[in-house]
Amino acid sequence: MAHVAQWKYKEVEELKNIINSYPSIAIVGIENIPAPQMQKLREKIREIGVLRVSRNRLIKRALEECGGELSKLAKAISGQTGILAAKENPFKLYKFIKASRTKAPAKGGEIAQSDIEIKAGETPFKPGPIVGELQKVGIPAAIEGGKVVIKKDKVLVRAGETISKEIAQALTRLEIYPIEIGLNLRAVYEDGVVYTPDLLEIDEEKFRQQIIDAVRNALTLAIDRKWATRETINYLISMAHRDALALSLSIGFPTKENIELLLKKAYIEALHLKNLVDKKS
Incomplete structure (x- = not known):
């Protein structure tokens, strides 16, 4: 042993x-x-x-x-x-x-952890040999308005591919650091x-919105089904009070809460009736 x-x-x-x-x-x-x-x-x-x-x-x-x-x-x-x-x-x-x-520059020989894409746009370089150097590694560089520009977006290295030394040098010059440490x-x-x-x-904002939507939908369903819970009881009491008030007004049943509304309703109906009588006189 x-x-x-x-x-x-x-x-x-x-x-x-x-x-x-x-x-x-x-x-x-x-x-x-x-x-x-x-x-x-x-x-x-x-x-x-x-x-x-x-x-x-x-x-x-x-x-x-x-x-x-x-x-x-x-x-x-x-x-x-x-x-x-x-x-x-x-x-x-x-x-x-x-x-x-953190991000770090590639040295060459590393495996790309994700697609390395060069975006179209201006570069900080003045016209010179840099244009040919960039073109040599597949970057669509050109001179426009006295500046070196990238003509279009270009995926230079796909995820899983090896980053060559030449591409690594070009990326560093463009201040693109593809290696995560x-x-x-x-x-x-x-x-x-x-x-x-x-x-x-997890997309935290998306997850947060999903929770908000779920709570809102659950609350709507509980109120619709008249399920009394700590979260719905205030809504249900308010709805019941509103329905009771509407019913008492429709049948003319006087209470301390609706007497003023009933008097206003009676007054409006009396005025309406008076107008009808006046028109027929």
């Missing part, structure tokens, strides 16, 4: 302690994050929790020993991995991670549920 270093046992126990100390546990990718950016990330993360980077096998072992649904997070471990333990719920954690990512959320656990990033990507 192979000897297992004591520090590995200690590391697994420390990982388990971190996992059991926070409500949300995320598996994050930490690939290609330069040391200065990683340091800044750790400082930001201290506001909500802790980031622990360790060997994948030890992280997997710690999750499996914690048991339950937590062990399913092990499936998200690949490449350079860390555990992000946080006090925020998965949706806020996803938003935090997304906001912490930061943590890559792979999965997060909370209260027995494992969330993947696609479940956490």
